[in-house]
Amino acid sequence: MKFIDQTEIHVSAGRGGDGMLSFRTARNMPKLGPDGGNGGIGGSVYLVGKKGQNTLSSLRYRQLYRAADGGKGGTNNKTGKTGAHKVIHVPLGTVVKNREDGSILGEILEAGQKLAVAQGGRRGYGNLHYVSATNRAPRQMTHGQKGESRSLCLELKLLADVGFAGLPNAGKSTLLSRLSAARPKVADYPFTTLVPNLGVMEVFSGSEPQEDGLNVDSLVLADVPGLIEGASVGKGLGHHFLRHLERTALISYVVDPYSLTDPDPALALAQLQRELADYSAELAMKPFVVVFTKKDMQTWVESERETHLHELCQELDRRKTPWIQVSSIDGTGLANLKNMLVQEYCLLKNGKINEEVKGI
Ligand SMILES: Nc1nc2c(ncn2[C@@H]2O[C@H](COP(=O)(O)OP(=O)(O)OP(=O)(O)O)[C@@H](O)[C@H]2O)c(=O)[nH]1
Numbered sequence: 369m370k371f372i373d374q375t376e377i378h379v380s381a382g383r384g385g386d387g388m389l390s391f392r393t394a395r396n397m398p399k400l401g402p403d404g405g406n407g408g409i410g411g412s413v414y415l416v417g418k419k420g421q422n423t424l425s426s427l428r429y430r431q432l433y434r435a436a437d438g439g440k441g442g443t444n445n446k447t448g449k450t451g452a453h454k455v456i457h458v459p460l461g462t463v464v465k466n467r468e469d470g471s472i473l474g475e476i477l478e479a480g481q482k483l484a485v486a487q488g489g490r491r492g493y494g495n496l497h498y499v500s501a502t503n504r505a506p507r508q509m510t511h512g513q514k515g516e517s518r519s520l521c522l523e524l525k526l527l528a529d530v531g532f533a534g535l536p537n538a539g540k541s542t543l544l545s546r547l548s549a550a551r552p553k554v555a556d557y558p559f560t561t562l563v564p565n566l567g568v569m570e571v572f573s574g575s576e577p578q579e580d581g582l583n584v585d586s587l588v589l590a591d592v593p594g595l596i597e598g599a600s601v602g603k604g605l606g607h608h609f610l611r612h613l614e615r616t617a618l619i620s621y622v623v624d625p626y627s628l629t630d631p632d633p634a635l636a637l638a639q640l641q642r643e644l645a646d647y648s649a650e651l652a653m654k655p656f657v658v659v660f661t662k663k664d665m666q667t668w669v670e671s672e673r674e675t676h677l678h679e680l681c682q683e684l685d686r687r688k689t690p691w692i693q694v695s696s697i698d699g700t701g702l703a704n705l706k707n708m709l710v711q712e713y714c715l716l717k718n719g720k721i722n723e724e725v726k727g728i
């Protein structure tokens with residue numbers, strides 16, 4: 369199952385630097401006094417969230433991540449160099465577990481979020497540190513301590529941006545395969561898709577992502593198994609996966625308006641929306657677009673279906689709900705669909721979306 373991507377790594381923080389045992393000296397003079405500096409702190413290992421990264425696979429090639437050791441304290445009260453930290457970039461949605469006991473150390477959800485996974489070792493003290501009223505010339509110093517070291521299990525639960533909700537056979541997986549590099553199974557029978565499929569839709573070609581922090585260079589699309597009437601109370605397969613739709617920013621209802629077995633498109637859409645609403649109020653409130661599939665079948669259907677579809681589209685226009693008609697077979701409308709998804713996503717992320725309830 370592609371939905372969860374996981375890998376194991378070992379992280380090892382740097383050792384703290386030793387303190388120095390030293391006395392100031394001058395030519396022809398006895399020892400003048402202690403001047404041994406402290407060691408430097410060992411470097412720590414951090415995981416840092418990075419936008420636009422959608423897999424843990426880059427971490428598979430390297431298993432050990434080490435931060436640098438702290439430097440040794442010097443004469444003349446010189447403090448040792450602090451060990452450089454090691455930063456490991458991980459995708460958003462990475463759950464970090466301790467491999468030994470399975471305990472969760474944290475979850476990276478935002479870009480730039482930092483999680484310390486191995487703390488650098490403590491510094492050792494030089495003999496100057498131990499000077500006191502009763503001991504003016506201590507010969508005491510301490511060694512730096514070992515840094516933390518542990519094995520981690522990283523698990524990625526990708527946060528999809530757009531979720532496809534549709535009746536079985538509506539063409540969701542085919543659509544995903546046309547919009548991304550994902551290659552889910554496609555067949556002309558219901559419930560072909562048994563677990564969610566994720567695909568990364570590339571939006572950008574070459575230029576830098578926008579400065580406002582929006583991740584518009586790619587959107588993660590989730591194709592979930594088909595929903596049937598009663599999905600919200602456990603019928604079919606879809607209900608297992610409705611929770612994944614809860615984590616998406618935008619829902620895309622996928623409707624085959626020309627299906628001979630599905631209800632009329634308006635009824636099909638209403639049924640899908642009812643299932644989502646029955647599952648959770650939050651899902652019902654989510655912004656959405658409507659994608660009508662299989663446009664290439666238009667000429668094969670009776671005009672009554674076409675009239676119904678036309679009426680539904682007019683109704684969607686009145687409600688200012690974005691909709692589009694596409695064909696995954698001949699590619700009609702796919703470029704516009706891409707633009708539509710990006711535009712809606714950006715509007716949402718900018719908080720400009722009109723919060724009217726767009727229920728039908
Ligand atoms: N003519 C035509 N057929 C399509 C189009 N898109 C999908 N199909 C066909 O419709 C059938 C179902 O497609 P899928 O992509 O498997 O549908 P799905 O919605 O993922 O189905 P489930 O996984 O069962 O819910 C397949 O036979 C596809 O080849 C299209 O644009 N035009």
Ligand SMILES: [Mg+2]
Pocket residue numbers: 540541542553554560561591593
């Ligand atoms: Mg499918």
